Amino acid sequence: MPAAPTARAVVLDTDIGTDVDDAMALALLLGLPGVDLLGVATVYGDTALRARLARRYGALAGLALPVRAGEGKPLSGREVWWAGHEGSLHTGLDGEAYEDGPAVEWLVRTVAERPGEVDVLAIGPLTNIALALEADPGFAENVRTLWVMGGAFDDVERTEHNFRSDALAAHRVFSSGIRAVVTGLEVTRRVKVLEPHLRRLGAAGALGGALAADIDQWWKFWDEQWNVPHDPVAVLSMVRPELFTLSEPGTVLIETEGEDAGASVFRPGGGGRTRLVRDLDTAEVPEEIVRGIVAAGTGREPAAAEA
Template identity: 60%
Template sequence: MGAQHRIILDTDIGSDVDDALALALIFGSPEAELLGVTTVYGDTLLRARLAKRFGKLSGRDIAVYQGIASPKSGREVWWPGHEGSLHEGLPQEIIESEDAVAYLVREVANHPGEIDVMAIGPLTNIAAALEADPAFERNLRHLWIMGGAFGTGETEHNFRSDDQAARTVFASSLNITVTGLEVTRQVEMRRDQLELIAAAGPLGEALDADIRQWWAFWNEEWNVPHDPITVLTLLRPELFEVSTPGTVAITCDGDSAGLSTFTPDPEGRVRCVTTIDAQAVANEISTRIVKAGRLLHDVETP
């Protein structure tokens, strides 16, 4: 049986470790066909090379496209500085020559109604694709977003980093499911899960090192797997409940820039994830990432 979902992952991989975890989860999901990866926000060439490297660690030669570095909002990029530092020889990784926005527009136009985009970073590339081709919003099957913090009064990193792009995306007629912080924070990754992942071949070892680096950066020994949770809203929808249709407004001024507000509207095309089976989701994340890491390991071990 072939893959049920054709996915493009749009990511700011390399800062928060959860982007790498989301990519690994897709590798361990036989029902998902990863068509390509597009990178966004900051040093998108480094991010692209890092995504390519994670593909190789799992035995896959994935197509990776460098996206837009500077937010549409003009806000300064948040850059911790550790991105890719544990991965030697990244400049040797060869990525696609086509830029990410052109790829998104072309691939979606070539397969109208068939492709899901998983956007787990700032929405700069997605907004640019909408502006580059008016047909993009009707050609894309569905957009799955990690972003926002609905009903909390907080601003979340992805929307805050490019509030203008987020406003453009939510003003479109795209079919959108969005997973906010109020949902993702119900799941934590701790040492027991990390031990499982670390034992799963070269991919697991690399993820283990990156997770420990991220923990050290925050002086913590746990993290929230925001992005893998968002991927599972597509792959395992029965583990989640979503709202009725509505619209999302994005504040673009002052200290509240990036604030997201959901308003129910039967004519709306946005649904927010509202409820999560936290334990089942946590187990699914570990199981799929371990599976991705062991696929290559099992092939290479006689």
């Protein structure tokens, strides 16, 4: 009898709490089969609040999720953008305990203990990742692959929030030679979460109900009836690669100064080890996101979409 496949070991680095897509990404990771989420590091702004919120989402899925608070100040010195609603719908959040110790030290230690085995999924500004590379020159090689949601690689927009929020950190990460796959705005914006998706999520237990409320709050913040699941798309690029098309390897260059700080350019070839997500299955990706989150909320394996 063949052995069961080994679960993919993953560390999540996130600025959960502002754009609701981070919470969606965490819930998706908790619902997808074949993922061993080793823990969560938070980044950018009030990382303690973000850590409590991540811990709460783990609890809603019935898990005591290891979470650590990371670096709050961007290396670039850019002011943190804080929407003001972070965690406001979650009562008793101050009572959520998270792990002691700096998140960056934990990141370095976790991948060093299992070199080449742990994927790092970075869906916020890259401050923690840059600091991990600074703390341990071996970090770049110890990480199996760094999966990033960030950047804009077409002619529509010059910058994207995660790279813009700490352009210096992004520059240091992509200058390190770390093996990476990047999902940019030009890809994520091809997918939307709509009202039918929201209804299905809201019916998925305590986790689904809390997430649906956070999504609704985000919609009201922008006066929209939809949102783009940027970070869940990046999750699926790692877990369901058959739904995506990647570029050949190359190098990502980051502008660090002036009004275009955070602007990203991809140059193929040249010995680079970064790939861009170029295309995706626009029908299956949103369905897979909803199925995975519903599974996390209901404690069952993802099933086919309901009619």
